Amino acid sequence: MSYDTVVVGAGVAGLTAAVRLAEEGQRVVVLAKGVGATHLGGATIDVLGYAPERVDSPSRALPDFAEARPDHPYARVPVGVIGEAIDWLKAHVNAYRYEGNLEQNFLLPTGVGVPKPTAAAPETMTPGDLRAGGRFVIVGFRALKDFYPAYCADNLSRAALAASAKLSARSIQLDPPVGGEADVGPLGFARLFEDAEFRKSVIGELEGRIEAGEVVGFPAVLGLRDPRTVWQELQDGLGAAVFEIPTLPPSVPGIRLFDSLKDRLRRAGGRLIMGGEVIDAQAQRGRVEGLIQEASGRPITYEGRWFVLATGGFASGGLRMDSHGTVAESIFGLSVSGVPPRGELRFLPTYFGDHPLAKAGVAVDDRLRPVDGDGRPVYENLFAAGATLAGTMPWKEKSGDGISLSTGYRAASSILEVAV
Secondary structure, three states, X not given: OEEEEEEEOOOHHHHHHHHHHHHOOOOEEEEEOOOHHXXXXXXXXXXXXXXXXXXXXXXXXXXXXXXXXXXXXXXXXXXXXXXXXXXXXXXXXXXXXXXXXXXXXXXXXXXXXXXXXXXXXXXXXXXXXXXXXXXXXXXXXXXXXXXXXXXXXXXXXXXXOOOOOOEEEEEEEXXXXXXXXXXXXXXXXXXXXXXXXXXXXXXXXXXXXXXXXXXXXXXXXXXXXXXXXXXXXXXXXHOOOEEEEOOOOOOHHHHHHHHHHHHHHHHOXXXXXXXXXXXXXXXXXXXXXXXXXXXXOEEEEEEEEEEEEOOOOOOOOOEEEOOOOOEEEOOOOOOOEOOOOOOOOOOOOOOOXXXXXXXXXXXEOOOOOEEXXXXXXOOOOEEEOHHHEOOOOHHHHOOHHHHHHHHHHHHHHHHXXXXX
């Protein structure tokens, strides 16, 4: 099977690159063993939240941040391109609008009530912006064991904000009809919210309990297919602004984002083939010629002119470390940058410490082509994007989806610049 571009990985990076290329008329296939990290994260685009202090404006902080970290992915992607990538995403999500840009980070609550800086987020989340303070009421459901409204509200009330931002938060626990089930997950509640009668029951339970001026936070389960309708109906019924708060996986907003990009890919003529792992590559004379995917017990080869590696890091198997401590990229055997030499410390005793191995990944040139130890591209037609890349600690920087989106977008641009 022959394509213009073969993409490995169906996370934000892989799907962004694939959709861009397919919409430019390329024959594109995405190979993935699973859905990627979209179903784990909150679907907010965190470009740069900490550097190391909290960042208010990514556009102002990024130039100095990248200059001080020449091995970071943002040193390979200009600030203007990151902004273009956000604008591109806004035009490609079907379920609802994304809001925000690089000028100012929102400050949105997490499921445990910690303010998190993010550059862009679904419109169903942004009414929960904490920067100016305000009065919030956090609503939970007795059958949803993955979200604790009292804990969230208590932490929000203690949040460190600007001196002029006065914030208070309280909680309400609801017990709407859920068909007799004692434990309903986020997906179960998302499907319940697509039922108009269930929405009426929730509004009825909150009647008279919301005070004037309060902003109402729900766990991010307000429907899968048409969250905008659910969100607007709750606001109309309650007479108050409503916002969603990301919960533990599976992430309903993440599934919405994945479905939007998947639908865009298919409408543009691209293919998504899931369920089989890419196990090997065919290459000669400095070019990749094909990838081999193990599918239904037999290998299938996908040939292409261009290839995008978006398989993620250690967590997803894009990078692997064997029993001898040797670290390598999983498909091409690319060398991995940022690995401490044998005998030196790789991990710290504290879970959230700055582990020396944390920044390991594939080093790339300015076109995002993987390079060898001398800085030369290994293959002229291979590009890498997302969590595969070296030089970043996304959990600490709050930069994960920003890196994935912008490098996926940039990888596609690199291909389009030379494709004829």
